[in-house]
């Protein structure tokens with residue numbers, strides 16, 4: 001059974017059918033791309049997968065459970081985490097605290113343990129500090145742990161968003177244009193980080209990206225959307241040479 005199955009999913013905004021008859025399968029631990037011209041419906045797909053939008057038809061099944069239309073926090077707990085096209089960090093909080101917010105989703109203890117700072121509270125906090133620092137080390141952000149997130153350069157803020165998403169221990173990680181605004185060496189480094197994350201965390205990844213070198217460089221399987229419909233799917237080589245894909249991109253220019 002696939003980790004994620006998207007079956008005949010669609011959504012309309014008023015008269016606009018933004019996504020239609022979408023079928024996708026994501027296998028555990030693999031790396032997928034979701035591409036298509038501007039306005040094709042890619043971010044809308046992410047918004048449906050994470051519960052921001054409720055599909056007007058179809059089903060989304062994660063690990064055998066129907067998560068269609070569930071609240072974002074519930075879907076996150078079920079195992080889907082994401083980053084955003086426009087970075088959304090808690091900019092005034094420290095780098096460390098941004099990651100700890102992700103961990104809070106996982107570590108559960110009774111409210112009064114925190115309110116009264118009972119012994120269990122301190123241990124949990126220490127455990128979270130340890131786990132957050134371990135994640136920051138992977139992303140080479142440990143030296144900046146106590147700085148405000150807003151003081152990081154752009155490329156590092158993108159990495160911090162990924163670290164925070166991973167802190168929620170997802171089975172599926174959705175990355176919305178992770179390489180946007182990066183220079184070639186930053187984006188090369190990010191490619192290596194994403195490959196490392198895939199192996200180290202055994203997490204499936206679905207990413208939206210306009211940078212074709214990036215997509216072709218790391219994605220094992222690619223879905224191409226145009227006007228809300230899948231027009232092609234397959235490995236990088238087959239997508240690159242697919243006439244429908246070429247026409248969609250040329251038409252979009």
Ligand SMILES: Nc1ncnc2c1ncn2[C@@H]1O[C@H](COP(=O)(O)OP(=O)(O)OP(=O)(O)O)[C@@H](O)[C@H]1O
Nearest residue numbers: 013016018036037038039040041042043044045085
């Ligand atoms: N909340 C909304 N209300 C109305 N229309 C919406 C809404 N969200 C998205 N749309 C429309 O749905 C279509 C798909 O938009 P979406 O942002 O998913 O495309 P995209 O492929 O992510 O584009 P880009 O590559 O430019 O980010 C667009 O026509 C957009 O205007």
